[in-house]
Amino acid sequence: MDSFLGAQLKLMPEMSDLLQKRYRILQTIQLTKGIGRRVLGEQLSLTERETRKELDALRTQGLIEVSREGASITAEGNEVLTELKEVVRLWSxxxxxxxxxxxxxxxxxxxxxxxxxxxxxxxxxxxxxxxxxxxxxxxxxxxxxxxxxxxxxxxxxxxxxxxxxxxxxxxxxxxxxxxxxxxxxxxxxxxxxxxxxxxxxxxxxxxxxxxxxxxxxxxxxxxxxxxxxxxxxxxxxxxxxxxxxxxxxxxxxxxxxxxxxxxxxxxxxxxxxxxxxxxxxxxxxxxxxxxxxxxxxxxxxxxxxxxxxxxxxxxxxxxxxxxxxxxxxxxxxxxxxxxxxxxxx
The missing domain is CATH 3.40.50.1360 (Rossmann fold)
Structure with missing residues (x-):
């Protein structure tokens, strides 16, 4: 594993789990194109409170948009998925x-x-x-x-x-x-x-x-x-x-x-x-x-x-x-x- 990534994990081991969770949420939204909060939570085994919290965080960062049709990924969200792919593979x-x-x-x-x-x-x-x-x-x-x-x-x-x-x-x-x-x-x-x-x-x-x-x-x-x-x-x-x-x-x-x-x-x-x-x-x-x-x-x-x-x-x-x-x-x-x-x- 890259020494910088290894050092990050030693300092903040919880960062890996959070990154992987948010990456998977973003990836699921990208694949499903307009998924509702309840269905998203069921697919990823998240509680309703947890799902709402993570969606709010991703929306604040401009990575997703939420409408009546459900959550959809933004262009910036697609870029983040691409850039983080190898990091997530390593950490997972x-x-x-x-x-x-x-x-x-x-x-x-x-x-x-x-x-x-x-x-x-x-x-x-x-x-x-x-x-x-x-x-x-x-x-x-x-x-x-x-x-x-x-x-x-x-x-x-x-x-x-x-x-x-x-x-x-x-x-x-x-x-x-x-x-x-x-x-x-x-x-x-x-x-x-x-x-x-x-x-x-x-x-x-x-x-x-x-x-x-x-x-x-x-x-x-x-x-x-x-x-x-x-x-x-x-x-x-x-x-x-x-x-x-x-x-x-x-x-x-x-x-x-x-x-x-x-x-x-x-x-x-x-x-x-x-x-x-x-x-x-x-x-x-x-x-x-x-x-x-x-x-x-x-x-x-x-x-x-x-x-x-x-x-x-x-x-x-x-x-x-x-x-x-x-x-x-x-x-x-x-x-x-x-x-x-x-x-x-």
């Missing part, structure tokens, strides 16, 4: 957790946002914003970007800055459809990214699971072979990581298959592969899409998943994840993962 301990998790999971980087998606919808927005920011930092012209499905990945497309500065970006579906909600399938999400980033997209309109006969037949189709070639040339993959049994239920797996997953100790799922506590693939859905062995040569892998409930799934998946993976997660998942990290790491 997230910076140190990121370094420890990066080493423990043996991956390129870990980015942790405040909160827990299990009980705070604003945290989902923060996950999306950080993932979008990272993606924008690595994008180059003519990149091929494969995306998986799910609400988390879909929300990243909404958080991207609409721009025409990139040329010839191609977004492709990393697999066929999963679940009944078309809006959250990889095909739709690829089109959303392309629309936002002035790019094009390619879809993969086939079932998520295929019989062996259908699988062998589909592999011979020219458009499938073309997609497989695109996967080999993909520069970036954006994907989620799920709880094994939860994902199996979303796929309407049979009772027999779910029991098979239980018996084999399946904990996590990604790309249609189910992994146990040791990171070993114990089951695989027969499907057309990105295959596990293709991940090793992908330049950038961006994994986005949060929530304390996903901690075990994350640890399971990262037992075998490629080194070039960057994980964007939240404090809920990070705090749970920290419980199993050796103290001498």
């Amino acid at each position: 301990g997230r910076s140190q957790m990121e370094l420890m998790l990066k080493k423990y999971l043996n991956i390129k980087d870990v980015i942790i946002v405040p909160g827990n998606v299990d009980n705070d919808t604003n945290t989902s927005m923060l996950l999306s914003q950080e993932a979008a920011k990272y993606l924008e930092s690595i994008l180059l012209n003519e990149h091929i970007i494969a995306v998986t499905g799910g609400s988390t990945i879909a929300s990243i497309s909404h958080a991207m800055t609409e721009s025409s500065r990139w040329k010839d970006l191609l977004f492709i579906a990393a697999r066929g459809g999963v679940g009944k909600d078309v809006r959250l399938q990889a095909n739709t999400i690829a089109s959303l990214f392309a629309s936002k980033m002035n790019g094009s997209y390619r879809t993969l309109y086939i079932p998520d699971r295929l019989s062996e006969e259908a699988y062998m037949t589909m592999k011979k189709e020219p458009f499938i072979q073309e997609m497989m070639d695109l996967y080999e040339r993909t520069n970036i993959i954006i994907h989620g990581i799920g709880d094994a049994l939860e994902m199996a239920k979303r796929r309407n797996s049979s009772d027999e298959e779910i029991e098979l997953l239980r018996s084999r100790g399946a904990v996590s799922e990604s790309f249609g592969y189910y992994f146990n506590n040791q990171g070993e693939a114990v089951h695989h859905i027969r499907t057309i899409g990105v295959q596990l062995n293709q991940l090793q040569h992908i330049e950038h892998l961006l994994a986005v998943a949060g929530g304390a409930k996903k901690a075990n799934a994350l640890i399971s998946y990262f037992k075998q994840a490629p080194l070039q993976t960057v994980l964007v997660t939240d404090e809920g998942a990070a705090n749970e993962m920290m419980k199993v990290i050796p103290k001498n790491i």
